[in-house]
Amino acid sequence: MLMADGRSHTRGVHRLVCRFFHGAGGLQAVVDHKNGDVSDNRVDNLHWVSARSPRTAAAEKLVVGLLPDGTVVVRLRSQRAAAFWLVLSGFSKRSFWSTRSWLSTTMKEDSGFALLSWRFDSENRKESQSDLSTVDEEWRAHKGLTVSNQGRVRSHRGRVLSQFVVDGCHRVKALGQQHSVARLVLLAFEGEPPSLGCRAEHINGIRTDNCLSNLRWVSRKQGTSHAAWRANLASRNPRRREVVVRLDRQPEVCFSSLVKASQA
Numbered sequence: 001m002l003m004a005d006g007r008s009h010t011r012g013v014h015r016l017v018c019r020f021f022h023g024a025g026g027l028q029a030v031v032d033h034k035n036g037d038v039s040d041n042r043v044d045n046l047h048w049v050s051a052r053s054p055r056t057a058a059a060e061k062l063v064v065g066l067l068p069d070g071t072v073v074v075r076l077r078s079q080r081a082a083a084f085w086l087v088l089s090g091f092s093k094r095s096f097w098s099t100r101s102w103l104s105t106t107m108k109e110d111s112g113f114a115l116l117s118w119r120f121d122s123e124n125r126k127e128s129q130s131d132l133s134t135v136d137e138e139w140r141a142h143k144g145l146t147v148s149n150q151g152r153v154r155s156h157r158g159r160v161l162s163q164f165v166v167d168g169c170h171r172v173k174a175l176g177q178q179h180s181v182a183r184l185v186l187l188a189f190e191g192e193p194p195s196l197g198c199r200a201e202h203i204n205g206i207r208t209d210n211c212l213s214n215l216r217w218v219s220r221k222q223g224t225s226h227a228a229w230r231a232n233l234a235s236r237n238p239r240r241r242e243v244v245v246r247l248d249r250q251p252e253v254c255f256s257s258l259v260k261a262s263q264a
Contacts, residue, residue, distance in 0.1 A: 014038075018046040025032040039162045063103070065119045066141055079103045082118065117141060119158055146177055147188035151181055151210025168207045181210045186217060192219045 014031045025031070025048030032049040033040060063082045065074040076082045083100035086092035092099045103118060117142075138149045146154040153161045153172045162171040163181060170181040182200035186193075189212050193199075200207060200216040 014041045014046055017043060018048060022046070022048060037055040038159070039084050053193055064119050066119060119146065119156060142184060145184065146180075147184045149185065149212040150187060151185055151212075153179075153181060153184060165208070170208055170210055182207075182215055185210055186215050190217065193221065 012031075014033070017023065018031045021043045029048040031046055034045050061198055063076050063079055064072050065076075065082070074082075075084060076085055080100060083092075083103055086099050087094075087096050088191055091160055095104070125225065137152075139146050139154070140148075144156050146158075148154075151170070153163075153174070155161055155174055161174055163170040165171070168179070171178050172181060173179075174183075180200065182202065186200050194217060196222050198217045199220070200215055203214050203216060206214070
């Protein structure tokens, strides 16, 4: 919120950064995030582009056809080229215009064309240079989204979704509802939970660390037991310090944690 001439004005951070460092972009210019992450407003990730309708801009993006396991079958330069490929290869029984219209309006997982799901290809965008862990990042498709083993989520259009915190855990909003990032990672890489009532647990106790190596399925009982054990590792909180019990006419009995004392 900026104050100018006694009035309040709301300005987008990306536009302010781009205008200050790259100059004015003109009346019809818009700011584009190079790596697709709209929350990454670093100077080297922003540039001015000509304003275009969403349909025109989408038609110029690379498109990929994926198998259910995430394997790339075909990569084409645009939705128009993808529509031609579907018609000429015989996968689509519709007309070219009908196929192109379907691609431009849905781009959903259940395509009906040779069991392929269609996505905007994000490989033509540079990943964030500040995140060195993306070197070994692996992506897998899951119910209209694409999830990485580093805890990032892309929409069906290939854009990296912004994450927000609810009750200490990262969540994303996609496909009309909120999703737990930890659960999405496990569903994409480990499959469905082994039994009903299982939930995603963070092994190191950091609930915002959604790397695959830090996640596992646990039952409600296992999760409660692990949480109690983690609660007694730190000593700054008085409730997590050693528990000492003095019995009448008996020497002191020292327990390492509240859990050990309750089990004695």
